[in-house]
Amino acid sequence: xxxxxxxxxxxxxxxxxxxxxxxxxxxxxxxxxxxxxxxxxxxxxxxxxxxxxxxxxxxxxxxxxxxxxxxxxxxxxxxxxxxxxxxxxxxxxxxxxxxxxxxxxxxxxxxxxxxxxxxxxxxxxxxxxxxxxxxxxx
Amino acid sequence: xxxxxxxxxxxxxxxxxxxxxxxxxxxxxxxxxxxxxxxxxxxxxxxxxxxxxxxxxxxxxxxxx
Numbered sequence: 222x223x224x225x226x227x228x229x230x231x232x233x234x235x236x237x238x239x240x241x242x243x244x245x246x247x248x249x250x251x252x253x254x255x256x257x258x259x260x261x262x263x264x265x266x267x268x269x270x271x272x273x274x275x276x277x278x279x280x281x282x283x284x285x286x287x288x289x290x291x292x293x294x295x296x297x298x299x300x301x302x303x304x305x306x307x308x309x310x311x312x313x314x315x316x317x318x319x320x321x322x323x324x325x326x327x328x329x330x331x332x333x334x335x336x337x338x339x340x341x342x343x344x345x346x347x348x349x350x351x352x353x354x355x356x357x358x359x
Numbered sequence: 360x361x362x363x364x365x366x367x368x369x370x371x372x373x374x375x376x377x378x379x380x381x382x383x384x385x386x387x388x389x390x391x392x393x394x395x396x397x398x399x400x401x402x403x404x405x406x407x408x409x410x411x412x413x414x415x416x417x418x419x420x421x422x423x424x
Contacts, residue, residue, distance in 0.1 A: 230421040232414045235402045269421040 226274045233267040245280050255286045372409035382406050
């Protein structure tokens, strides 16, 4: 009953309930299956044969099997790890100091114009230290 | 004084009532810390049906169609 080309449903394991086709018979108890299941060796007692058979060559490649399944109306999708998208930086709470530093340049240009009149003309560049003050007094 | 909470009940198969394997017997607070794969076996009806009942279901479904 289990011959090359026989459609089966897998009854055990994580591929249970999926349709597969017997690609090759390796042993009296093992067969190579492919289809909606992973392409692997499988125990014949874990397969439930369906009344349908398909024409494939012994040891057919995955491409041939997927072509045959397309005729049956089943699309075989190969699960491959998708390249991860780079995580976008989350909006984080901004402190008041950081907000001032990050202020747009247009505001900075306006500020000196407005504040120029308010600021004193000359600011002492270096503060007199206590020692210097004492020395100048003496 | 350390008052320990009792262990959670054993998981049973929904159809035959046998004890399920692969289901962690921990309280809800610990269950939340576990990964999805650590809470049930990786097969259809994992954590619901025992493996024998699951196979019976799959065979019956295959024989229907």
